[in-house]
Amino acid sequence: MLSPGFISLSPDLLDALGAVAGTENVISDPAGVETLSKDYYWYSPVLRERLESRKASAAVKVSSLDVLRDVVSLAAKAGVPITPRGAATGNYGQCIPLYGGLVVDLSGMDGIVSIEDGVVTAEPGARLAAIENAARPKGWELRCYPSTWVKASLGGFISGGSGGIGSITWGGLRDQGTIKQIKLLTIEESPRIVVLDEEKALEAYHAYGTNGFIVEIQLRLAPARRWDQIIVASRSWAALLDFTQAVADDDSIPKRLVSVLEDPIPSYFKPIKKFYPADHHLTFLEVDASKTADVKSRAEAAGLLVPHHIAHHEPRRAPMLSDYTWNHTTLWAIKADDQFTYLQSGFTDNFREQMAKLHERFPGEILFHLEFVKGSPRNATMKKAVCGSIPLVRYRSEERLREIIQFCTEIGVGTANPHTCYVDEAGRSNDFVRQKELKASVDPKGLLNPGKMKTHLTNPFLVPGSMPEFLFS
């Protein structure tokens, strides 16, 4: 059964798309369309139930700006929904169309235009690992990247991601001028290019593909370093936290990763379990190789174990501790036990007390996975490193999930809600007024990923029942 508001593409439109993109690049068979309509939304049992039946009518793969322009022009003339897709590793159903129509797969538009003076210019489909691997021989590296860097696209990271490995030094993707420039293609019968520089570019950031096709990006890079990976273990949660926070706050230690994993989370990491003792809490660090000896001796002096150290290797190779951090931690946990889901939480300075309260209120339901990140200038009161968390939650029901989120709010823990597909319900501090103004100017008919920016008023496809509702709204 088709979902409410589903828009089918006409055979004429499919033919016209085939003429501009190549018939082999137009996908209309049900299995192919289903695959190209989905992402990692199934991390959330709430999204899984709401979005399972949602899919496109057809998909098209584009590999150049000229073809994209023609595709957008045809879709805009026909007035059908258009949903951009990168590598589809997003977790919130961002690239699942709510109204059928056309999915545009940009993974083939993956050129790295230049890497010069610490700035990479690339097309949206460029994979983050490809950018990192091209930048390092030139003395540069990405400031921050998601743990999905091998697959994830740059355009998808800008539109659907937030930060990751490197954020302990550089903050989120939106911080410290990391995004230098974004070029957008408008959704019009005669599509235009709009160039957004510096702060202005943030209007196109984290908008779930609703405000223009990102067709080129300039990112500032960091000077490349030699990163060692260190595992620190302890049976004492308090002692491990004290050591880890001190490392996170110490600016004299260049670092890329500071992750803390409450026991038994490490037992879910099958491929690397042999590197550390069972029944311990762990910290995973990536630090500049010149600081490894110092960090190890500090850990040992604090009575902690340092069971494994992986020396820098160029190019990087497995095992990589970052493959078990950020939202990969959640993936390993779900693989071990499919009752797990997760939250995305922002603790304050008294995070020890907040975590203790959560354990006490929801015994056995929450396991803490912490990611320390550089405090944002937007939160001037924060200390240097902020304790973020992607806690694992044993899923009982939507009501219980809501109870946990409400309790978090009561005790001052912020939530970027991963159990909604609407960008304006996800709890990030986007400037929606400016994002909506941008959307109105680049997508005047409201055709791009309609519905995902829920409070944007132009949605020509809206019919009763077409917008999934969430308990958290």
Ligand SMILES: Cc1cc2nc3c(=O)[nH]c(=O)nc-3n(C[C@H](O)[C@H](O)[C@H](O)COP(=O)(O)OP(=O)(O)OC[C@H]3O[C@@H](n4cnc5c(N)ncnc54)[C@H](O)[C@@H]3O)c2cc1C
């Ligand atoms: C195991 C796992 C670990 C993860 N770890 C992290 C992490 O550490 N940090 C993090 O931030 N995220 C993380 N994520 C989420 C996701 O992997 C990243 O955000 C990733 O960068 C998304 O890139 P993508 O190419 O897969 O985007 P997609 O999922 O394809 O798209 C994401 C959004 O961007 C839109 N979009 C894509 N391309 C364009 C374009 N050219 N123009 C306009 N809109 C576009 C889509 O419509 C969609 O709304 C993780 C996910 C998983 C499954």
